[in-house]
Amino acid sequence: xxxxxxxxxxxxxxxxxxxxxxxxxxxxxxxxxxxxxxxxxxxxxxxxxxxxxxxxxxxxxxxxxxxxxxxxxxxxxxxxxxxxxxxxxxxxxxxxxxxxxxxxxxxxxxxx
Amino acid sequence: xxxxxxxxxxxxxxxxxxxxxxxxxxxxxxxxxxxxxxxxxxxxxxxxxxxxxxxxxxxxxxxxxxxxxxxxxxxxxxxxxxxxxxxxxxxxxxxxxxxxxxxxxxxxxxxxxxx
Numbered sequence: 401x402x403x404x405x406x407x408x409x410x411x412x413x414x415x416x417x418x419x420x421x422x423x424x425x426x427x428x429x430x431x432x433x434x435x436x437x438x439x440x441x442x443x444x445x446x447x448x449x450x451x452x453x454x455x456x457x458x459x460x461x462x463x464x465x466x467x468x469x470x471x472x473x474x475x476x477x478x479x480x481x482x483x484x485x486x487x488x489x490x491x492x493x494x495x496x497x498x499x500x501x502x503x504x505x506x507x508x509x510x511x512x
Numbered sequence: 513x514x515x516x517x518x519x520x521x522x523x524x525x526x527x528x529x530x531x532x533x534x535x536x537x538x539x540x541x542x543x544x545x546x547x548x549x550x551x552x553x554x555x556x557x558x559x560x561x562x563x564x565x566x567x568x569x570x571x572x573x574x575x576x577x578x579x580x581x582x583x584x585x586x587x588x589x590x591x592x593x594x595x596x597x598x599x600x601x602x603x604x605x606x607x608x609x610x611x612x613x614x615x616x617x618x619x620x621x622x623x624x625x626x627x
Binding site: 441442443445499500 | 516553557560602604616
């Protein structure tokens with residue numbers, strides 16, 4: 401069954417600290433993996449997209465990693481800011497399909 | 513560019529009422545999508561339109577109909593609303609094709625409550 405699981409479900413960190421969010425998937429055959437940021441009351445916005453051949457991709461303070469062998473990805477946030485408070489959603493696309501498989505997200509709260 | 517716009521932002525319906533959620537995009541994208549987002553669940557695809565003139569069912573199509581009015585607009589209709597359709601609905605658009613990294617752009621969502 402094609403699934404995307406994220407951990408933790410929620411996380412609270414102090415402003416300025418780093419954190420890492422995890423994503424495990426069973427989607428096959430794999431095409432690409434995306435991380436989205438969703439602010440409360442808004443639609444998801446893409447942070448990174450990684451294909452099979454990419455191990456690491458950065459977007460400012462966000463760095464995503466992908467291990468296609470173990471079917472795991474992580475999103476590392478460096479020097480967190482209050483504006484990083486949001487849900488982070490891992491999304492995997494299956495080769496040849498127009499559907500995306502969404503994780504349930506990690507709710508990150510950054511406190512001063 | 514406004515990107516993807518949705519109307520209305522909020523709606524309360526009584527069971528059995530009907531309504532249409534509107535979506536428009538100004539990015540000249542070929543493909544458009546309707547998702548629903550429920551607490552504790554990932555976004556689930558209701559219907560999508562790979563290109564103008566075509567529509568296909570997604571994961572949870574029951575109780576919904578769609579119309580791809582033109583390249584810009586894709587509407588979602590609830591003919592007889594049920595409490596189980598209480599959710600946040602997102603429209604998205606993307607380029608169509610076999611490109612590995614085509615991006616989906618999401619609208620701001622419509623929060624629907626059915627009582």
